[in-house]
Amino acid sequence: MAQKDFISRYNVISGYFWLAVAALSFLTICFKIATEGAQTWAAYFIIPAMALIMYFTKKWMMKRMQKHLQEMKDLQEK
Secondary structure (H helix, E strand, O other), rough: OOHHHHHHHHHHHHHHHHHHHHHHHHHHHHHHHHHOOOHHHHHHHHHHHHHHHHHHHHHHHHHHHHHHHHHHHHHHHH
């Protein structure tokens, strides 16, 4: 049971990690564009986009895992 709690906590924390990476990288890139110009820094918007993709993938996989665990529990009860 403790292992399941650790994994659930890890999944939540890693989801927030990817949101933080997306937000901080977006703000940093916006600041760099404002100070140095968009010509160099505009291509770096791929970093927050990838971080958001990672967040939504993590969220989708967590829902999928919970559904699978519920199905396994239902099978054991039968």
